[in-house]
Amino acid sequence: MAANKSKLPKLLYILIALLLCGLAIPVVWVILTKFEGGLPTFQLKTPVHTIGKSFTLKGQASDQENGLRRVWIAISQHGKERTLFDKTFPSKSFWEGGAVQKELILLEIDSDALGLSDGQALLRTAVWDYSWRDWLAGNRAYEEHEVLIDTQSPTVDVLTRTHNLNQGGAGLAIYRISETGTVNGVQVADSFFPGYAGFFSDPNVYIAFFAIPYDKGPGTELYATASDPAGNTCLAGFAYHINPKRFKHDTMMISDAFLRRKIPEFEDALNTVNPSASLIDKFLVVNRELRQTSQTTLKDACKQSDAKLYWEGPFLRLPHSARRAGFADHRKYQYNGKSVDEQVHLGIDLASTAQSPVPAANNGRVVFAEYLSIYGKTVIIDHGFGLFSLYGHLSRIDVERDKLVSKGDTIGFTGTTGLAGGDHLHYGMMVNHTCVNPIEWWDPAWIRHNVTDKLGRAKKTLECSKKSP
Numbered sequence: 356m357a358a359n360k361s362k363l364p365k366l367l368y369i370l371i372a373l374l375l376c377g378l379a380i381p382v383v384w385v386i387l388t389k390f391e392g393g394l395p396t397f398q399l400k401t402p403v404h405t406i407g408k409s410f411t412l413k414g415q416a417s418d419q420e421n422g423l424r425r426v427w428i429a430i431s432q433h434g435k436e437r438t439l440f441d442k443t444f445p446s447k448s449f450w451e452g453g454a455v456q457k458e459l460i461l462l463e464i465d466s467d468a469l470g471l472s473d474g475q476a477l478l479r480t481a482v483w484d485y486s487w488r489d490w491l492a493g494n495r496a497y498e499e500h501e502v503l504i505d506t507q508s509p510t511v512d513v514l515t516r517t518h519n520l521n522q523g524g525a526g527l528a529i530y531r532i533s534e535t536g537t538v539n540g541v542q543v544a545d546s547f548f549p550g551y552a553g554f555f556s557d558p559n560v561y562i563a564f565f566a567i568p569y570d571k572g573p574g575t576e577l578y579a580t581a582s583d584p585a586g587n588t589c590l591a592g593f594a595y596h597i598n599p600k601r602f603k604h605d606t607m608m609i610s611d612a613f614l615r616r617k618i619p620e621f622e623d624a625l626n627t628v629n630p631s632a633s634l635i636d637k638f639l640v641v642n643r644e645l646r647q648t649s650q651t652t653l654k655d656a657c658k659q660s661d662a663k664l665y666w667e668g669p670f671l672r673l674p675h676s677a678r679r680a681g682f683a684d685h686r687k688y689q690y691n692g693k694s695v696d697e698q699v700h701l702g703i704d705l706a707s708t709a710q711s712p713v714p715a716a717n718n719g720r721v722v723f724a725e726y727l728s729i730y731g732k733t734v735i736i737d738h739g740f741g742l743f744s745l746y747g748h749l750s751r752i753d754v755e756r757d758k759l760v761s762k763g764d765t766i767g768f769t770g771t772t773g774l775a776g777g778d779h780l781h782y783g784m785m786v787n788h789t790c791v792n793p794i795e796w797w798d799p800a801w802i803r804h805n806v807t808d809k810l811g812r813a814k815k816t817l818e819c820s821k822k823s824p
């Protein structure tokens with residue numbers, strides 16, 4: 356009996372302890388989760404140093420624990436504050452916290468409308484979460500960023516007076532920009548050609564080679580443009596004339612013998628195509644899709660160019676060669692008497708004796724020296740300031756990437772690699788991402804009128820303006 360008596364209160368203690376434990380778990384859970392002290396964040400997508408006339412501020416507010424309660428953004432200058440953004444986010448329930456954990460905020464800032472003047476200002480951001488801390492007000496993260504209000508657009512003064520251009524050809528503009536640190540260049544319809552400093556001693560004078568794509572005629576819009584870090588942009592028109600060009604139309608006969616000889620070279624690249632597909636169907640994939648991916652690889656190789664004019668004088672044409680196809684020839688492909696495809700040829704085909712040595716057309720740095728799909732074994736040379744030359748269908752490559760080459764150096768030998776019917780060199784020239792007609796660069800008179808004379812005149816003008824008070 357005595358033993359039973361002492362057991363009863365023990366059991367009671369255990370029950371009370373268990374009950375307390377049961378209560379303690381939710382209490383600990385509430386303390387840990389609802390009273391968490393992790394700060395919400397507001398991160399600017401790109402750092403903001405300067406704000407121009409109109410500026411898009413991009414930021415992301417987030418709180419992974421109890422969710423976002425409120426985001427507030429303001430800008431203050433000379434003691435006056437302007438609220439740019441103030442939003443309270445909904446909560447799912449008292450216990451569950453905020454319904455939104457992440458919010459991308461895009462704010463259009465109009466400096467004039469806000470009455471901001473040029474000079475220093477303070478960008479202030481605050482973000483709260485649904486934590487129960489601070490008497491249910493939540494955790495608050497507050498930040499200040501010193502910014503510069505700059506509503507002055509840069510000015511672009513185009514120094515080159517005449518721009519006599521050919522459809523499918525190249526051009527050169529030289530201009531001075533009133534401030535440093537701009538993104539500048541020449542806009543040709545929807546293509547942008549960057550300007551480069553470094554040719555003239557004045558760091559604000561830029562040269563930009565640009566291209567008139569083969570499919571852009573005399574009505575194409577052209578202008579020089581510069582945008583400063585604050586987002587202020589200036590456009591400057593200049594006088595130009597685009598001579599229209601008619602390009603040749605050609606028919607390529609595709610024979611079974613050609614397909615049997617060529618398609619095996621592309622079998623690896625055709626791994627997504629049904630292996631039992633017909634040779635002509637495989638050819639169409641090569642001619643359309645692989646042509647497209649080759650063009651993308653080519654553009655990627657020409658993305659970066661050295662700010663140095665490596666080249667001098669006219670470009671070399673493959674010696675003792677005959678032209679087999681021209682720039683921007685519009686080709687129709689016929690198979691068994693039926694038209695099966697159409698493409699545009701973006702270089703010049705030159706044929707000499709088989710496996711002829713191929714000279715570098717001018718001084719430059721090799722930026723590509725490997726197999727490039729329809730172009731076969733290919734070399735691309737950067738001649739500086741956005742100008743490149745391309746050598747395709749080589750049987751052998753004799754240079755390595757990054758090697759500096761001089762005009763006339765043998766870089767490889769002609770061949771039939773890629774989509775070539777017979778031994779020839781596919782010679783291409785590009786201004787940044789756009790293929791241009793190589794004929795201009797083989798012509799000493801064109802180079803003199805359109806490049807060297809312009810550079811010389813600009814140099815003289817700049818020296819004169821330096822001397823004059």
Ligand SMILES: [Zn+2]
Pocket residue numbers: 680700702703704780781782
């Ligand atoms: Zn070609």
